[in-house]
Amino acid sequence: MPTPFHQSVIDEFRANGGKVGGPFEGGDLLLLTTTGARSGAERTTPLGYVRHGEELLLVGSNRGAPRHPDWYHNLLAHPVVRVELGTETFEALAVPAEGDRREELFGHVVRADPGYGEYQERTGRVLPVVVLERAEPEDRQPPREIRTLADKLMEVHTWLRGQLRQVAAETDAHFAARAAHEGPGEPPGPGLGLQIRQRCLAFCQALEFHHTSEDAHLFPGIARHHPHLADTFARLREEHRSVARVQGELVALLDGIGIADPRRFRARLEGMSSELNAHLDHEEKSLLPLLADVPWPPAPRERTNG
Template identity: 80%
Template structure:
């Protein structure tokens, strides 16, 4: 739970379109909502931020304390976060910067807010610099206006395909860079970065939620009205279990901050891509015609 001070800041922020007084007065402040790594509960924290191009930067300073703040551990476990800035609220992908990029971004932060340099000097650890990026894959525009349940299903499928395509493109670029580091005297090959880890973990969590929603709500509702499609749903159910196994293997490789066994990760990612795309194609062929006349969002009964 937020401290009483934090809660008062959160309440003031939301009541005054992002403006607060006290020690935060005049500063750039956002609200970051993460999902507890262990509890699964939402946690909201007021944080200062610095703009960098189209992204927002936050620093795990913990007021210069010796440990990373709880919100940082949460976003490593569940990378999709909710951000409130002024009157806007949106989902973002939280990606800690690494290596030279972290140094460059931290220098940018210190130029804007010198106090972070003081925190770094006394912390005895490297303060994480986290980039809050768009959660959507590059080029995301969606399938257009969503009026029916068929449109909604296609929107989710398009998002999943785009997210997986972006993870694979980043992983392929990484392995191309590794190939350039082969041979005697070559520098050490780069490790799989947090950018790949965070985006892949976000994809896995979104896919798990989507399939759980289908299994728990969508599919049973359709079966009740179309019992002749029992074989179709038996196949979809089997594919869900197979994809869940591959997803579990990917999640296990993402359990640490450093991705375990990069080559196996690449192979599992290729397997996921082939299986998921084939599954989504079949599901769309079988279900979209059935859902084309079901309004979205659902109509609320009157009275």
Template identity: 80%
Template sequence: MPTSFNETVIEEFRANEGKVGGPFEGGDLLLLTTTGARSGTQRTTPLGYVRHGGLILLVGSNLGAPSHPGWYHNLLAHPVVRVEIGTRTFQALAVPAEGDRRDELFAHAVRSAPGYGDYQARTTRLLPVVVLERADPDGWQGPGEVRTLADKVMEVHTWLRGQLREVAAEVEAHFAERAAHRGPGEPPAPSLGLQIRQRCLAFCQALEFHHTSEDGHLFPGIARYHPHLGDTFARLADEHRTVARIQAALVELLAGIGIAEPARFRSELVRMSAELNAHLDYEEETIVPLLAEVPWPPVPPVPPASAPGGDGGDGAGRGDGDGAGSA
């Protein structure tokens, strides 16, 4: 049985293809699942949202309270979130808008739902506006159909390379904009913005998950059938450790809301690009061909026949909190 207002709304949402009654009746409602900033536990919150062209916007109003809602702090720590709208479920990259873009999107949100203006009037904090972008290696459609484990590994590699290129392009665009500034007014802030931070943090977390899965499952499974490749797996493991050290340096630089040391971040990103691309090239040369005959998704094992007569085979301001109605 549901034990809170949020749980009641979530249960009704999922039972009625995204339609609910009460205070949300007739409005645009989604379910946002974030990962707790401190606990690492998944938490689902029903939130109102606003569409702006092809964008989905969330406003961190917390009903005008003085602190940001818990889900906002959670997505700053873990930018990849799960979104449910109607009967659709997908992963998204959560990117808070900044500066003039934030003001433009907030003005649109107020035109669509004037209550957001009332919430802003109740508090001195600037209500964050979060843009949800479709972006994840499992939901992303790469080139060609995925039929084998080799295809799947290549799909993830292509996604990782693409995300790294996108972060690098955004960083270079920031430096180019500063270099080209001739006034009047101030040049772009030296600290890199939230969009770069969120995209890079999501990339680092996806890369860590990918390499952990390879070290824990994929590589040991292949090694059992190809014991002569011991040196190859030793080299791949060493490269994983090298990439992990660079990744840790990047994550350390991402610890704040902005990236306070853009020049250092840029140099670490260049180092990551070189090391990771060389690693992926080597893995694709030595390991991926061995996976070309392994079907994907895996074929489930046939269960044994059953015997005769048997039965068969965080609080607001710190993250983690759900906060009813904290859109």
């Protein structure tokens, strides 16, 4: 739970369109909602931020304390976070910067707000710099209008496919930096280990939530009106279990990227991505015709007296 002071800041922020007084008056402030690494409960924290072009940067300063703040541990376990900025609310992927990119971004932060440099001087740990990337489907240009449950399913699938493509692109960048490096020390260019891990974890958690929602709510609801499709849903549930196995293998594969053989790593990643994309294709073929006439968002249920 937020401290009484933090709760008062949160309440004031939401009541006044992102404007607060007191020690935060005039500063750049947002509300970050993370999912507890252990509890699974939502936690909202008011945090200062620094802009870097289109990016929003957070620093895990904890005011120079020896431990990383709780919100940082939470986003490492659950990378998709909710951001409240002024009157706007959106989901974002939280990606800690590494290596040279972390140094570059931290230098930018300190130039914008020298207090972060003072926090770094107080502690022996390296203050994390976290980049917030808006979690929006990449292929929706212009944005696709969501009118039916079929549209909503495609929106989710588009985001999932985009994350898989990003994992592949960042993996290629990681191996290219390794191949180009000569001499001792860390390879030049951005370190991508955490970046790839966060994106993969976001993909896997989003897919797991998507499948849980289908198995628990969507499939039973459709089956009540289409009992002849019971076998179809049974096969999809079985496929969900197979996909969960592939997801676990994907996370394990990416954990070893730092020492992996590039050719074998790419082959395994491509095989897993093909299997996951084939599942999405099969799900669309099975479900889209059934969902094309179901309005989204669903109409509110009428209340009955008694």
